Amino acid sequence: MTYWMRRLRVALPWLVVALLSAAVVMLAMLPAAWITPQFAKQTRGHVNLVNPAGSLWHGSATLMLAAGSDMSAATLLPGRIEWHTAFWPLFTGRVRMTMRHSEAMPEPITVDASPRSATVTPGTIAVPASLLSGLGAPFNTLDLQGNVQLSWSDWRSFNREAFGQLTVTLTDVSSRVSMVKPLGSYRVLFQAQGESSTLDLTTTKGPLMLTGNGTVSAASTSFRGTASAAPEARDNLAGLLNLLGRPSGPDTVALTFVH
Numbered sequence: 001m002t003y004w005m006r007r008l009r010v011a012l013p014w015l016v017v018a019l020l021s022a023a024v025v026m027l028a029m030l031p032a033a034w035i036t037p038q039f040a041k042q043t044r045g046h047v048n049l050v051n052p053a054g055s056l057w058h059g060s061a062t063l064m065l066a067a068g069s070d071m072s073a074a075t076l077l078p079g080r081i082e083w084h085t086a087f088w089p090l091f092t093g094r095v096r097m098t099m100r101h102s103e104a105m106p107e108p109i110t111v112d113a114s115p116r117s118a119t120v121t122p123g124t125i126a127v128p129a130s131l132l133s134g135l136g137a138p139f140n141t142l143d144l145q146g147n148v149q150l151s152w153s154d155w156r157s158f159n160r161e162a163f164g165q166l167t168v169t170l171t172d173v174s175s176r177v178s179m180v181k182p183l184g185s186y187r188v189l190f191q192a193q194g195e196s197s198t199l200d201l202t203t204t205k206g207p208l209m210l211t212g213n214g215t216v217s218a219a220s221t222s223f224r225g226t227a228s229a230a231p232e233a234r235d236n237l238a239g240l241l242n243l244l245g246r247p248s249g250p251d252t253v254a255l256t257f258v259h
Contacts, residue, residue: 036061046135048074049081057085063101065134075134077127079103101125120155120164129173141243146173146182155192162192173206178240180233183208190216201225207233208240212255225255 036049049061060082066074079102086096093114100108109123129144148170155164167189172182184206191198196217203209212225227244229237234251245253 050076057087059083065131066136073134073136073140075131077101077104077131116159118157120152122151122153124149124151126150129170141177143176144170144173145175147171161194162197163194164192166190166192175240177243178208178237180207180236180240182206183237183240184210186210199223206230208237210255214257221257221259223255223257226252227255228252 036052045066048064048066050064052059052061054060060080062079063077063081064074065077081099081101083097083099086098089096089112095111095113097111098108099111100106104127105123105125107123110121112119126147126149129146129148132139132144132148134140148168151167151169153165155162155166157163167187170186170188172185174181174183185204186206187202187204189200189202191200196215199214199216201210201212201223203211207230209228209230210225212223214221214223214225226248227241228249229241229251238251241251241253245255248254
């Protein structure tokens with residue numbers, strides 16, 4: 001064995017240690033901005049994490065809702081989303097993050113993702129209805145006020161197919177286009193079932209009664225329902241009903257969306 005071969009044999013373990021150390025340091029220094037664009041990409045620009053701070057491992061950002069690429073009327077959720085990323089699962093090809101929101105979601109959830117699958121533990125987040133205006137029509141036209149709570153079961157996705165249940169509860173909702181306040185309280189149940197999902201809308205109380213159901217898939221989205229007014233509020237809600245849909249009966253309009 002030559003002199004240089006012996007020197008290389010002695011130095012090789014230290015070289016490997018140095019390279020691994022450099023890789024660990026680079027990973028540890030990855031900024032939070034490295035991960036935030038992924039949320040916009042997966043939601044087509046509707047859900048965004050902006051003003052990131054910290055690192056990939058321990059960081060935070062502000063939640064912003066927008067109507068796709070148009071950010072002019074986007075809305076921000078007060079407070080910040082905070083996350084912690086586990087280091088060792090990365091060596092098995094998985095990303096495991098614990099996330100919470102400083103004001104709207106104090107109880108943390110865990111996101112566990114691999115290239116082909118992902119799971120999200122059950123959780124609840126409460127946001128003001130005004131936040132929805134950032135999504136564009138029809139929310140920006142209605143300018144809703146009130147409280148919105150989103151609750152979900154174990155959420156799983158495999159090869160881009162999702163499985164889980166999401167419940168959206170809207171309490172004492174009002175709108176700037178109607179003098180009737182509140183309009184009512186409503187519940188939307190979204191059931192993800194793989195290739196297709198179902199959506200059901202019901203009214204729990206209020207003079208504006210909304211009902212309907214629909215289906216969502218990669219190929220199409222459809223929703224059909226009705227909106228009607230309680231007898232004592234018919235005159236005051238006539239304008240809002242005309243805005244929501246086309247007449248389908250006495251004091252009733254059809255809610256139809258097909259895409």
